[in-house]
Amino acid sequence: MPLVSGANLRALIFIHQKESIRFSLTEIELARTLTNQSSIALENARLYQSTLSTAERFSILNQASYQVGTNLDPEQIYVAVHKAAQRLMPVESFVISLLDEVTDEVEGVYLVDEDKRAPITRIPRNQGLSGHVITTGEPLLLHEAEAVDGMDNVVYGKTDTPLSILAVPMTLSGKTVGMLSAQSYQPNVYSEEDLQILSTLANQAAVAIQNGRLFNETQRLAREFEERVIERTAQLQREQQNTETLLRILTEVSSSLDLDRALNRTLALLNDAIGAEQGTIMLLNAEDNLLHYRAGYGYLSDKVTGERRGFKLKIGEGLAGWVVERREPALITDLLGDPRWVKTSASSREHRSAIAVPLLVAEDVIGALLVFHRRPAYFSAELLNMVKAIAGQVAVAINNAHLYELIRDQAERLGSMLRREQEDASRSQAILEAVADGVLVTAPNNRISFLNQSAAKILDLESGRVIGQSLDVFGGLFGKSAGTWMQTIRNWSESPTAYEPGDTFAEQLDLENGRIILVHLAPVILQNDFLGTVSIFRDITHEVEVDRLKSEFVATVSHELRTPMTSIRGYVDVLLMGAAGAVNENQAHFLHIVKNNTERLNILVNDLLDVSRIESGRVTLSPQALDLREVAEDVIGDILRRSQEENKPMALSLDAPKKLPRVNGDAERVRQILGNLVDNSYHYTPENGTITVRIRALNGGHEVQVDVQDNGVGIPLDDQTRVFERFYRGEHPLVLATPGTGLGLSIVKQIVEMHKGRIWMKSSGVPGDGSVFSFTLPVYEKQ
Amino acid sequence: MAKILIAEDERDIRDLVAFTLRFAGYEVFAATNGEEAVALASQVNPDLILMDVRMPRMTGYEACKLLKGNPDLKDIPIVFLSAKGQETEIQQGLDAGAEEYLLKPFAPDQLTVRVKAILMKFGK
Numbered sequence: 082m083p084l085v086s087g088a089n090l091r092a093l094i095f096i097h098q099k100e101s102i103r104f105s106l107t108e109i110e111l112a113r114t115l116t117n118q119s120s121i122a123l124e125n126a127r128l129y130q131s132t133l134s135t136a137e138r139f140s141i142l143n144q145a146s147y148q149v150g151t152n153l154d155p156e157q158i159y160v161a162v163h164k165a166a167q168r169l170m171p172v173e174s175f176v177i178s179l180l181d182e183v184t185d186e187v188e189g190v191y192l193v194d195e196d197k198r199a200p201i202t203r204i205p206r207n208q209g210l211s212g213h214v215i216t217t218g219e220p221l222l223l224h225e226a227e228a229v230d231g232m233d234n235v236v237y238g239k240t241d242t243p244l245s246i247l248a249v250p251m252t253l254s255g256k257t258v259g260m261l262s263a264q265s266y267q268p269n270v271y272s273e274e275d276l277q278i279l280s281t282l283a284n285q286a287a288v289a290i291q292n293g294r295l296f297n298e299t300q301r302l303a304r305e306f307e308e309r310v311i312e313r314t315a316q317l318q319r320e321q322q323n324t325e326t327l328l329r330i331l332t333e334v335s336s337s338l339d340l341d342r343a344l345n346r347t348l349a350l351l352n353d354a355i356g357a358e359q360g361t362i363m364l365l366n367a368e369d370n371l372l373h374y375r376a377g378y379g380y381l382s383d384k385v386t387g388e389r390r391g392f393k394l395k396i397g398e399g400l401a402g403w404v405v406e407r408r409e410p411a412l413i414t415d416l417l418g419d420p421r422w423v424k425t426s427a428s429s430r431e432h433r434s435a436i437a438v439p440l441l442v443a444e445d446v447i448g449a450l451l452v453f454h455r456r457p458a459y460f461s462a463e464l465l466n467m468v469k470a471i472a473g474q475v476a477v478a479i480n481n482a483h484l485y486e487l488i489r490d491q492a493e494r495l496g497s498m499l500r501r502e503q504e505d506a507s508r509s510q511a512i513l514e515a516v517a518d519g520v521l522v523t524a525p526n527n528r529i530s531f532l533n534q535s536a537a538k539i540l541d542l543e544s545g546r547v548i549g550q551s552l553d554v555f556g557g558l559f560g561k562s563a564g565t566w567m568q569t570i571r572n573w574s575e576s577p578t579a580y581e582p583g584d585t586f587a588e589q590l591d592l593e594n595g596r597i598i599l600v601h602l603a604p605v606i607l608q609n610d611f612l613g614t615v616s617i618f619r620d621i622t623h624e625v626e627v628d629r630l631k632s633e634f635v636a637t638v639s640h641e642l643r644t645p646m647t648s649i650r651g652y653v654d655v656l657l658m659g660a661a662g663a664v665n666e667n668q669a670h671f672l673h674i675v676k677n678n679t680e681r682l683n684i685l686v687n688d689l690l691d692v693s694r695i696e697s698g699r700v701t702l703s704p705q706a707l708d709l710r711e712v713a714e715d716v717i718g719d720i721l722r723r724s725q726e727e728n729k730p731m732a733l734s735l736d737a738p739k740k741l742p743r744v745n746g747d748a749e750r751v752r753q754i755l756g757n758l759v760d761n762s763y764h765y766t767p768e769n770g771t772i773t774v775r776i777r778a779l780n781g782g783h784e785v786q787v788d789v790q791d792n793g794v795g796i797p798l799d800d801q802t803r804v805f806e807r808f809y810r811g812e813h814p815l816v817l818a819t820p821g822t823g824l825g826l827s828i829v830k831q832i833v834e835m836h837k838g839r840i841w842m843k844s845s846g847v848p849g850d851g852s853v854f855s856f857t858l859p860v861y862e863k864q
Numbered sequence: 865m866a867k868i869l870i871a872e873d874e875r876d877i878r879d880l881v882a883f884t885l886r887f888a889g890y891e892v893f894a895a896t897n898g899e900e901a902v903a904l905a906s907q908v909n910p911d912l913i914l915m916d917v918r919m920p921r922m923t924g925y926e927a928c929k930l931l932k933g934n935p936d937l938k939d940i941p942i943v944f945l946s947a948k949g950q951e952t953e954i955q956q957g958l959d960a961g962a963e964e965y966l967l968k969p970f971a972p973d974q975l976t977v978r979v980k981a982i983l984m985k986f987g988k
Contacts, residue, residue, distance in 0.1 A: 636950075640918075643947035644874055647969035651880040654972045660887045683969055687949075694950070 082116035086124040094119065141168045142281060149282075149289040153296040159191035162286045166263050169282075170275045174243055174264035178211035179290065180257065187211045187260075214248045214260040221248040222276050224269045245270035249280045251287035258287055323467050326354035331474050340482035341376065347478070348378035351471055355464045357452035359432065363394065363401045364440075364448035364479065372401050372448060379453070399423035400437045401449040408446055410438035410472075412465045414458040434459035436468045440476035450475055519598075519618030525611055527552040527574050539598060539620045563590055566600055570614050573604045577611035580604050589621070597622045628697045635693040639686045646686070650679040681820035688824035692807065695831045702747040702835055706861040709744055709751070709785055710737050713774045716756045720763050720772070729768045733759075737776035744785050744858040750832045751858070757825045758789040758854045764819045766793030766851065784838075784857045792851040795844040804842060805830045813848075833858070866983050869893045869910035871901035871927065872945070873919040877968075881914060881945070884972040885979065898922025902930050905937055912983060917946040917957065925960045932961035941986050943978070945970070 084092035094116050098104075104112075145165025152158050163175045177191035185206050192199035206212045214221055223246040243264035251259040261283040263271070333346045348360035359379030363372040374392040397406040400421045404411055413435040416422040422435075432453040440448040450472045454460065510531075513520045519536025523529055529550050537544040540558075547555060556567035569586045572579060586602040599621045605612040653676045655661055657669060664672065694700045717733045724731045744751070755774070762772045775788040794813045796804060803809045808823040810816055833840040833856045844852035868890045872878035875896075882892045893908050895901035898915070899922040905913060913931070917924040924944055931937045941963040946953065954965045963982060966975070 636948075640947045643968050644877065647947065648874070648876040648880060650969040651877070651884070651972050655880065655884060655887070658887075658973060660883070660972075679969070690949070 082112055084116060084120040084123055086120060086127065091120065091123060091127075138169055138278065141165055142278065145282060146285050149285050152289060153293045155190065155290055155293045155297070158286060158289045158293055162261065162282055163191065163193060165282055166261075166279060169278050170247075170263060171265050171267070171270050172263045173266055174262075176211065176248075176262040176264070177259065177286070178215070178262075179251075179259040180206065180215050187215060210246065210248055210262060211260045214250050214262075215257050218250050218252065218257045220250065220276055220280060221246065222271055222273070223247075224271070244268040247271040247275055247279055249276065249283045251283045251290070253287045253291050258291065261286060323354065323470075326350060326467075327470055327474065330471055340479060340486070343478055343482060344376035344475070345378055347471070347475055348376060351450075351452060351468070352379055354471075355452065355460070355467055357436075357454055357460075359453040361401075361451045361453070362440075362448060362475070363392075363451070365396075365405065365446065369393075371395055372398075372405060375448070380455075394423070400435065401451060404437045404439045404449050405446050408439050408441065410436065410465060410469055412436055412460060412462065414460075416453075417457075431455050433457040436460050436465050438465075438469050438472040440472055440479065442476045442480040447476055447479060519616075519620075521616040521618065522605075523552060523570060523574075523613045523616075525574060525613050527570065529555055530613065536618050539596075539618045540592075541594065541596075559590055559592065563588075566590070566602060566616070569602055570616075573614060574611060577604070577606065577609075580606065580611075595622070596620060597625045632693045632697045632699065635689055639690045642682070642686050646679055646682055650676065650683070653679065677820065684820060685822045685824075688822045688828060691828050692824055695828065695835075700750075700832075700835070702750060704745045704747055704836070704861075706743040707746040707748055707751055707858075708741070709755075709776050709787060709858070710735070710741055712748070712752050712755055713737065713776060713787070716752065716759050717774060719756070720759050723763065729763075731763060731766065731768065732771040733774075734771070735774050735776075737774070738778075741776060742778050742782060742785060742860045745861040746836055746858050751836075754829050754832055754856065755787065755789070757829045758856075761825065761854070762789055762791035762793060762851075764821075765813070765815055766791040767815070770851075778860070779857060783860055785860060786855055786857045788853050788855045790851065790853040792849060794848045795846055795850050795852050796842070798844075798846040801842065801844060801846070805840070829856075865889065865891050866911040867891045867893065867908055868912045868914065868979065869895065869901060869905055869908065870914045871895040871898060871919065871924065872914075872916045873897055874916070877916075880972070881975070884975060888976045888979070890979070898924060898927030898930075901927050905931060905940065906934070909937070910940060911986070912979065913940055913942045914945050914979075915942055915962075917944055917948055917953070925956060928957070928960040928962055941982055943982060945975075 082094040082096070083090050084094060094112075096104075096112055142165065145161060145168075148161040148165070149158050152161060159177050162177065163172070166172050166175060174194045175191070176189060176193075178187050178189050180186075181188055181203075184203075186203045187206050187209070189199075189202045189204070189211065192202070204212065206216065210221070225244065243266050245265040245268055246262060247264070247270075248260055248262035250257045251261055261279060263275070263279055265271070330347050330350045333343060333350060344362050348362065351357065352360050357379065359381045360377065361374070362376040364375040365371070366373050372394040394402045396402050400411065400413070400416075400419070400423070403421045411421070413419050413422075416432050416435055419435075422432075432455065434454040434457055435451060437449055437451045439446050440450055450468065452460070452468060513531065514533050516533065517535055519539040520531065520533045521529060521536050522531035529547055529552065532542070532544040532547050534544065536542075537547070542558070552567060552570060556563050566586065566588050584604075588600050588602075590598040590600055592598060597620075599619045601617040601619075602614055604614050653672050656664055657672050657676070691700075713735050717735055720731070721733055723729075724733075759772060759774065766772060770792050772789070772791045775790065777786055778784070779786045794815050796811060800809075800811050804811075805826050806823075807827040809827075810821060810823040830840050836858050838856055838858045840854070840856040842852055842854045844850065868885055870878060870881050870885070870892060872881060872894070873896050878894050878896070882894055885892050893904055893910060895904045897919040901913065901915060902922070915924040915927060919927075922930075924946070928942050928944075931940065931942065938961075942961065943964045943966060944957040944962045945966050945968060946957070947968040949967045957965045964978065966978060
């Protein structure tokens with residue numbers, strides 16, 4: 082009887098009997114029913130089995146799916162896929178290959194043969210099983226060796242080629258990305274169902290691997306990103322450090338206007354920032370146009386010698402000279418091979434790397450900044466930029482410092498000048514205040530600019546009320562007596578050129594309060610500029626009074642002396658006349674002695690009165706046009722008479738041109754002058770001597786000079802400076818024998834000077850050579 | 865013989881002048897001050913008056929002015945004989961109307977010469 086399941090015949094049931102009997106219909110029907118029942122039972126059992134197996138497979142697939150899906154590590158994904166395949170089908174070799182689209186190669190990422198892992202291999206895409214499946218995108222199910230051999234297989238693991246091969250593509254979004262292959266060394270192992278299962282695994286693996294790849298990519302990107310962040314952070318940090326260094330240098334150089342300190346600090350900071358071992362600054366000197374070593378910091382600094390301090394380079398010479406000339410920086414990896422490096426005793430032999438940059442302020446090069454290191458190729462282009470940036474700041478700082486120095490020097494100079502001027506002014510003022518004489522200063526505008534305490538006291542004024550006042554207002558306080566003084570100031574201020582050096586003005590002011598003030602006035606002229614006038618006041622009230630008393634005293638004494646002298650002289654004369662009876666020779670001689678001495682006393686009294694009156698200014702001249710020739714003839718006539726009377730022969734002569742300009746003089750006083758001089762000559766020349774009076778016009782006709790020359794005893798050189806002194810007389814016996822007071826020449830000198838003339842004398846000092854007394858008088862000019 | 869009046873407070877000098885002039889042959893009258901001199905002048909009507917300047921009671925100047933103010937006496941020449949020899953003093957004397965101003969100390973013979981000259985000038 083057939084056991085049919087659906088349309089398929091599943092089994093046959095045979096029912097046997099030992100006897101040959103015929104089965105009844107009922108028996109047959111029964112058998113048929115039994116068979117049908119059995120078929121149904123069998124089918125049920127088969128369905129049950131099948132259901133069970135399918136459930137198990139789903140479970141495994143499910144499990145594998147979970148493991149694969151939850152894993153991102155490709156290696157673990159590979160293993161999970163392999164393990165799942167093993168549980169679902171017979172697997173002896175297992176291969177996972179992935180397509181590398183970049184290289185167009187196939188990478189065998191998971192090759193296991195009988196539980197042994199083979200190393201990852203890469204093959205070109207057009208080779209082997211993997212390449213075939215990936216390229217075609219179609220699964221492959223091979224059952225026999227022949228079919229496998231035709232596949233151009235790449236062999237790994239056992240040298241035997243597997244007999245059964247199941248290979249499916251791994252597809253993702255319609256694109257084949259790899260291949261999964263289960264293999265067995267037994268023939269006919271794999272069914273279509275296995276293919277389906279492996280396909281399912283392949284698809285899940287593809288997704289998982291893609292996920293893993295994406296994850297890895299993400300991770301790699303994250304890592305890369307992180308690395309870039311770290312790298313960028315480091316870069317930022319460096320930049321920040323550089324910026325900070327720059328900032329510190331900037332702060333340092335801009336906060337310190339002391340150039341040396343700023344440069345040293347800058348080099349220290351720069352060395353720190355870029356790791357240089359020595360920094361040097363050379364500056365261009367405007368005077369010699371050479372680069373001078375200015376500052377250095379680093380390992381050489383301690384060794385810096387005088388030679389290095391005085392190190393100089395021409396523009397274009399050496400490394401510093403090169404950058405200054407070219408106005409461009411230089412980055413040198415090894416100085417030993419660089420022709421620009423000047424090898425002198427002052428330059429270091431240890432420097433290897435260098436950066437040299439010019440110091441620029443606007444268009445001007447002011448020097449060079451150099452940094453060095455003993456290791457070759459130490460500095461990078463980045464550091465060069467840093468040094469350039471710093472050089473810019475340093476240049477500005479140096480420029481600022483130079484400007485600051487300039488300004489400070491200027492300010493100091495101005496300050497000290499001002500201080501000096503103030504000191505001078507204060508000192509001058511203090512001196513002016515301290516003098517006992519009154520000082521009044523007028524400005525060029527004729528206003529009073531200064532009046533010292535003494536002046537205020539002498540003039541009985543408050544200085545505060547006078548300063549700033551105009552001269553006219555001030556002059557008004559003194560009435561008429563100040564007129565000439567005020568006028569002189571006005572004249573000088575109006576036409577300063579009218580002033581001749583040496584001109585001064587003196588006037589006596591009689592104040593209303595009875596005081597007598599002597600004022601001396603002089604202009605203040607500095608390099609042809611009229612700066613005003615200075616008047617000096619002296620209260621001479623007391624001096625004038627004393628002088629008056631003295632003169633009065635002298636006059637009184639003289640007068641009182643003249644009265645007894647009149648008696649003595651008169652009675653002696655009467656006796657000598659014989660009016661009181663005859664006198665004998667001896668008596669007459671003695672009476673002559675008395676007479677001579679009386680005469681001498683008389684001269685003394687007269688001279689004293691003259692001196693006193695001249696000095697007190699009470700001698701007033703009555704100048705008139707005077708013919709000196711006439712005066713001289715008169716004087717000579719007098720002396721000739723005396724010469725005869727006294728029996729002292731003397732040759733007197735007058736040497737004067739007929740035409741002689743007349744002088745401006747007081748007749749009596751001029752006669753006194755000439756008379757005194759000729760009288761002296763007569764006295765001090767022994768008998769039979771000669772006296773010559775010589776008169777001639779001088780000085781373009783403005784003056785007349787009179788010489789009185791004799792060949793008498795002369796005047797010793799030692800005495801010559803004193804002959805015009807009061808009471809001075811020589812010691813020659815002839816002088817001593819001559820009555821005299823020593824006042825004559827002093828009076829003569831004063832009278833000559835009152836006439837605005839000059840007087841002087843010459844004598845060799847040798848007796849017999851005599852002497853020459855000369856004086857001048859101004860020529861009379863009609864008003 | 866001319867009459868000469870002298871006014872001088874110093875006795876020694878008065879005597880000296882008087883002696884000198886008498887020795888020269890003149891008739892001499894003497895006064896000791898200006899007041900006396902004025903009074904004596906109107907009494908004796910002299911030909912010449914020699915007058916000291918500084919005298920008690922009345923100075924020579926004052927006496928001179930008085931005499932010159934008197935119509936009867938104003939023509940008598942007056943000569944001052946003074947120890948005061950300054951220009952101003954001399955000028956003052958001449959302004960008072962004096963004929964001459966002679967300075968002390970004087971030489972008697974010179975005085976005689978001057979007196980003789982003045983008397984001749986005035987025709988006396």
